[in-house]
Amino acid sequence: MSAERGAKKVRNRFLTVLAIISFAVFLQQAPNLLDGYKIRIMNMIAINAILGLSLNLIYGMAGMFSLGHAGFMAVGAYVSALLILTPAQKTAMWILDPIAPWLLGVHAPFLISILAAGLAAAFFGWLISMPVLRLGGDYLGIATLGFSEILRILITNLTPITNGPLGLKGIPAHTNLRVSYGILLVTLFCTVRLMKSNFGNVIKAVRDDETAARTMGINTFQTRVLAFTIGCFGAGVGGALMGNIITTIDPRMFTINQTYNTLMIVVIGGLGSITGSVVGSVLVTVMLEWLRFVENPIMIGSTQLFLSGKPGMRMVIFSLLLIGVIIFRREGVMGMKEFSWDRLFSFFSRQRGDAA
């Protein structure tokens, strides 16, 4: 029994490593196989998965309904961009107000800037979590949404630091498939390890029954602050990568719409499921791109299809899809479950059994 278990464990490890290696080989070959547009979508899938995982930690695992993700992404995007822009670029870009002198010379390599982005977002997350997580429940969504808007308006108005509404342009692009999937792999690894540790049990315990958790000696407030702060770190990293791949950022990029996209990834993938967030990211990213066509006029013969070509239509359709998910499959694609090789095998053997 236990020997069989051990053998299965070895097999599953082997399959996981094999899958990662084959995917890495595919990524290596991707630039030869795919055009620039598809590569960009591949990158966005990885970045959205990082964002989804970070919001999933906050909302799915720890049960805190946060609508502040875009604000923390903005912090990350700006911190990273400001660290990798050259002094010459900075001098040229600030035309409304001169740039703060101390900022001009601040510079860091790309990967360090990503780390700094995460830390800065985590700091703001920690700062707001202190007063806000005492509220709990429904107020949390409203308060985090408000804080996210405050961050955005600060960014719009702190012109000497952020270049205000003009945003930052010409950010040196470092993000390629290797970087985005490398960071996704690290994020996945850390999330899985965290949630498999006993602290992961504690995070879920606080979500499932706060009263019981407190009775079992868990400092629930501290646990939530920690989960929220770690999630914000991920938001900062994801925001930095997103800014870097687009190479242009401005405050309008980080409205509630951005939070909404990430929320869809988490809900569609399955609240509390790590693999679900990755699946959700693939579905949402691809769907959002694919639905762009409805924003172009669709001609049937010589008449334009009703409502096609209206800007914002894809969000309408997407919102309808989300409502559909909530009504018909509230637990998302994965539910709270995780993908596992065992489940995959038993699924196929069941299929075969049915056919025989």
Add this chain to the structure above:
Amino acid sequence: MSGPALSLRGLVLRFGGLLAVNDLTMEVPRGGIVGLIGPNGAGKTSVFNVVTGFYKPASGYVEFSPQEGPARKITGLPPHEICRAGLARTFQNIRLFGNATAVENVMAGAYVREKSRWWMNILPLFPSAMREEREIRESAAAMLERLGLEKYMDAAASSLPYGAQRRLEIARALSTKPSFLLLDEPAAGMNPQESAELLTFIRNLRDEFSLSILLIEHDMKVVMGVCEHIWVLDQGSLIANGKPDEIKKDPRVIEAYLGKEAANA
């Protein structure tokens, strides 16, 4: 033998105009199994909620003597620190971590005694943290086995049969390594055979884990069978206390439970 494990002194608890606990003074000796009984709404669960730090009493205090060290006032401490001090409880309406498996429930209970920090288990760089995690998992499994729950190890807690859920709640409470256990109606929803087994079960728990136990129970067979001393509450006030035989005969207790006529009959 030193003083009592738990003593309540002049506890008063109000909900608006309702006096839920009225000037309650009682104690539980170290190593004792003591009952707290009374009709519905007498204020028994409210007493538990004051002891475990969920309600702040209007006046009075609770003093707890841990296994080692002097007695300390625990009134005013947050619930998680009261648990850390060595008090654990179960709930009248079972409160498990429903989405987690049985073993995860017990492991979460052990977190309060865990020494390694949360970040130590992300990278496999800290042998002591890895060892501690493994030990926690192993002792959680052993605890489930001890309480006859091994076949539910990896089942979702909410999917367990009712009696097993009650036992799992006790297993989770024990994994916090308490010296004092509060059980709120452990026999509720059990059939006669299960509640008969409960008697020896509770006694064994006390001996094995060197606990003092305070339990609320409506099932008189259980109360009379296992408790060494009984405190009776009615409408927030203490109306009697004594050995099971004395309580059985006490006219005030009979009146509180059955009404005046029965007491006079």
